[in-house]
Amino acid sequence: MKLFVCVWIIGYMFGVARACLDIPEYYGGLDSSLVIGASTLASPASSCNCCGLCHQDTACRSFSFRPDTGECTLYNRVGGYGELQRQPAGSQVTQFFFMPSSSGSDEFCRSDSDCVTPGDACRGRICTSDPTVTCRRAWERNGALPDHRYFGYLDGQEHRLYCRMQGQYSGATLLLASHNVPTDGVAWSADNVLYKLHPRDGYPSEAIDYSILRYADLIRDSMSGSTYEVFMIAHEYQGEPTVVQKLTASRSLTLIGTELVPLSGGQFQVNPTLAYDDGWLAFPYLINDPARSELYTTINSRTSYLTWRSVVTTGGDLLWPLNRPRATVVLYIRE
Structure with missing residues (x-):
């Protein structure tokens, strides 16, 4: 009107x-x-x-x-x-x-x-x-922009993106926000782990279940260079403080693979190094096993220890870093 x-x-x-x-x-x-x-x-x-x-x-x-x-x-x-x-x-x-x-x-x-x-x-x-527009595009034009939602363009479609602009993030795009209790009444599953928006408005936020993981490789490939960055953030929960870890990865590594790529393989580095990372950390990957509750993890194991670094599950507490219960874990990409 x-x-x-x-x-x-x-x-x-x-x-x-x-x-x-x-x-x-x-x-x-x-x-x-x-x-x-x-x-x-x-x-x-x-x-x-x-x-x-x-x-x-x-x-x-x-x-x-x-x-x-x-x-x-x-x-x-x-x-x-x-x-x-x-x-x-x-x-x-x-x-x-x-x-x-x-x-x-x-x-x-x-x-x-x-x-x-x-x-x-x-x-x-x-x-x-340009065929792809992400948070980094806005940050490169203006590093003083606030953390907020911004319009982006992925795979021929317009999307609202949530961007962390300030501090070490420098235009990182939110790919995943996972919670131990569904925020929209819809549990995580193999069908939505790669793409999940709020059914009301689809707006991205760390406070709601959200995933655009299916665009991870597209965003990664929108820039050149030998490496890209992934930020994993576990928010404070039950006395456990907020933890932020940056993974600097070879551009050949994918965030939506099913292969286990351990830290010891030298294809990515972490900062800071947390307890037990040397022996137990892998690059984030999908679990393709209907018998498991874990859908997305960073554990360097295919055994019963799989639960210990669960980032997305079909139900129950998340565990990140190693074996530390969390209500919310989020993942950003800076290509």
């Missing part, structure tokens, strides 16, 4: 029907170097009024608007991650909009028709010729 009203107002005022576009969840403004005008609109004002001002200025390509103060700021570019000063979750007050059919490479978009550079398409809400 809001979009329709804005289109009608702008069409009535300027003889056009070009709605100002937004991207859900992207709040904030652009770098101050792109500002071409700023004003405080009299109450009651809305983003439609600010959109009207942008239409009046032939140099305007995007704008931000604060509903609580009426602040309207115009910019001379659509902008992208490199210019976005995104507000973190919990502080999202500044709305951001851009003009259609005005986006250069690496700038925001809603459809292919927004992209003006030959060869570009709208993938993960940015104009690009």
